[in-house]
Amino acid sequence: MPRPATDKRERLTAAAIHLARTTGLEATTLAAIAGEAGVPSGSVYYYFKTKADVAGAVADGVADQLAAARDGLPAEPAAALVALLGTYLDDATAIRAHGSLLATASAVPGDARAHRETLAWIADQFEGLGFARAASEARAVHLLAGVEGGAALAHALDESGPLEREAAHLERWVSNTKA
Amino acid sequence: MPRPATDKRERLTAAAIHLARTTGLEATTLAAIAGEAGVPSGSVYYYFKTKADVAGAVADGVADQLAAARDGLPAEPAAALVALLGTYLDDATAIRAHGSLLATASAVPGDARAHRETLAWIADQFEGLGFARAASEARAVHLLAGVEGGAALAHALDESGPLEREAAHLERWVSNTKA
Amino acid sequence: MPRPATDKRERLTAAAIHLARTTGLEATTLAAIAGEAGVPSGSVYYYFKTKADVAGAVADGVADQLAAARDGLPAEPAAALVALLGTYLDDATAIRAHGSLLATASAVPGDARAHRETLAWIADQFEGLGFARAASEARAVHLLAGVEGGAALAHALDESGPLEREAAHLERWVSNTKA
Amino acid sequence: MPRPATDKRERLTAAAIHLARTTGLEATTLAAIAGEAGVPSGSVYYYFKTKADVAGAVADGVADQLAAARDGLPAEPAAALVALLGTYLDDATAIRAHGSLLATASAVPGDARAHRETLAWIADQFEGLGFARAASEARAVHLLAGVEGGAALAHALDESGPLEREAAHLERWVSNTKA
DNA sequence: AATGAATGAGTGTTCATTCAT
DNA sequence: CATGAATGAACACTCATTCAT
Numbered sequence A, B, C, D: 001m002p003r004p005a006t007d008k009r010e011r012l013t014a015a016a017i018h019l020a021r022t023t024g025l026e027a028t029t030l031a032a033i034a035g036e037a038g039v040p041s042g043s044v045y046y047y048f049k050t051k052a053d054v055a056g057a058v059a060d061g062v063a064d065q066l067a068a069a070r071d072g073l074p075a076e077p078a079a080a081l082v083a084l085l086g087t088y089l090d091d092a093t094a095i096r097a098h099g100s101l102l103a104t105a106s107a108v109p110g111d112a113r114a115h116r117e118t119l120a121w122i123a124d125q126f127e128g129l130g131f132a133r134a135a136s137e138a139r140a141v142h143l144l145a146g147v148e149g150g151a152a153l154a155h156a157l158d159e160s161g162p163l164e165r166e167a168a169h170l171e172r173w174v175s176n177t178k179a
Numbered sequence E: 001a002a003t004g005a006a007t008g009a010g011t012g013t014t015c016a017t018t019c020a021t
Numbered sequence F: 001c002a003t004g005a006a007t008g009a010a011c012a013c014t015c016a017t018t019c020a021t
Helices: A007-023 A030-037 A041-047 A051-071 A077-090 A092-098 A101-106 A113-128 A133-157 A161-175 B007-022 B030-037 B041-047 B051-071 B077-090 B092-098 B101-106 B113-128 B133-157 B161-175 C006-022 C030-037 C041-047 C051-071 C077-090 C092-098 C101-106 C113-128 C133-157 C161-175 D007-022 D030-037 D041-047 D051-071 D077-090 D092-098 D101-106 D113-128 D133-157 D161-175
Strands: none
Touching (some): A007 A041, A007 A092, A007 A101, A030 A051, A051 A101, A051 A113, A077 A092, A077 A133, A092 A133, A092 A161, A101 A133, A101 B133, A133 B101, A133 B113, A133 B161, A161 B133, B007 B030, B007 B092, B030 B041, B051 B101, B051 B113, B077 B092, B077 B113, B077 B133, B077 B161, B092 B133, B092 B161, B113 B133, B133 B161, C006 C051, C006 C092, C006 C101, C030 C041, C030 C051, C051 C101, C051 C113, C077 C092, C077 C113, C092 C133, C092 C161, C113 C133, C113 D133, C133 C161, C133 D133, C161 D133, D007 D041, D007 D051, D007 D092, D007 D101, D030 D041, D030 D051, D051 D113, D077 D113, D077 D133, D092 D133, D092 D161, D101 D133, D133 D161
16 A cells, blocks of 8 residues: 555655754755655655745644644643653753754744644643633743753753753642642 | 954954844855955955854854853842843843844854853852852753743744743742842 | 757767867866856756766766777778877877877876777787787887877977877888787 | 075975976965975965966976986986986886876976977987987987877876886887987 | 965855756 | 756855055
């Protein structure tokens, strides 16, 4: 059973995300993306209009990957938030080497979908804990800023310490939280 | 009275920092840097061996700029930390548009001088407040991760709110701090 | 009926040989080669990986041209050798101006195919005249060294005399030869 | 006792000859020449008008070197000719690697002084052996064409055999010669 | 007289993009 | 539909040359 043709677009996007995170999209050739995806290089332009379009797909793909990851998290709000922090720790090696996945999406200006959705999901959890919407959103920003800042330091210093410490700190903060 | 020759290297570096922050260094032509610096384009290679060398100068220049900015801050530790957070707020418009200055330095892999120096300086302030070295360093990471994370969100969302909120939060945290 | 695509590579190679002989390959721009071949300049890199690659094609092309020229020569060995000397005389004007075609191939170091094949062919003729292989090879070297030396002097002095004299001398030597 | 200033021009020329033979003048930077000569790079233009001028100096210098070498040869004509062939054999390693010194001079078009003088000197020897001027000049061409052709093959094939064989052959030819 | 600093014109090479098939 | 062949615009980098001192 051959893979459906549209699969190629997905493989292309996945390859682009991988290379964008490891090498930077700017520094990555469309030919390299096609090569890694195992797709004929001429075909990139069948699936994408321009390289900027590929960048858009990267941002979208990252948002999708993050959404999928959140779907696997516990339903109970406090546990869900702790688990979210856990995904950063699980990814610590890659974060130290290449930065957080969300930061990869930042490289594409003008598309903050991944950020907005992540923030909204976190706020939903706080609301589930009994906080009002406004307070929940404020807390969401605080939590995401904390881990992303920790991730940024971990990447810059090539040391997972900052990420681990921030995650632990936020975990305590979440656990002690009461609406 | 003509400008000293060495001035050109500095103008080149300043232009490179500016363009690196607004456009990204990768996407910036050496010719563009020369143009913005008002230096003949062929001369870039008299002052820098290679484009990677320019990137190094950018990272160095950012570290220098940040060090200079810290020099202007109050001597009293608690006030100094609050003032540091204030520099982020003063720079809010640019941060929203292009990210924090420190993030610009991150684009040059392998050179974390700006990060290390900033962290050390912050830790010094906490030590000045009576904390042990280890605790001071942990607090420094927390503070920097917080503002930088806030700045990252502000940039991604093109909204200064997250930066302002994180800065305010950390200001309170610093003020309530007692060794 | 459009020219076959592969024709472009050949036109490029021919132009490169021509310019290598008249101007020197080092001094010849890839753009100039493309221009003379009537091929878009960006396309050179579709057919050749690098300029050194073009140099290789020049050496190969020269070897091919010489082989083709030898194919048109008489089958009888003595006549064939005399005819080979005749090709130098036919080419005297170009040799005086730019040196022998074989000398053009020498510009590409490490590739002596044209020399080896020419030498082998000459040795074959002497073998055909009844000489042992070793003696034939020695005579081949003597004959080729003679004409090429004559050609080199003709080029240096911009005077066909030396070439004509050496060719005539070798012709007699070949004719008087008996195994 | 410091070296006279004019020494620098000579060192520059010597370096240029060396690099022209080993690397090719075209491929050699004026800075590299200055470097090898131990002369400040800006000074090249004090001693030479242009790079083409340096090329002229190379051709001239080669002619001078060859003339100096001939000065050390025996006075007796037959011995002198044999000794001339000996200089090629002494230089065999360099010839195999970089071609004959005379060939280096050929790279500079329009200046055949080295060739003309060498030819004249050889003709003089034959005259000394009793040949008429015209016959002597013809013999000179034959002898020089032979060694230079042998040298060219030795260089192209990276094998000293052809040079040695041609030199030996010509030596016999000279020795058996009687006016 | 001699030179280090500075530069502009030019070169090889890359790559996003187009298009015929 | 899909793609391999082809290309032009752009870029990093080199170097002969100039000139103030």
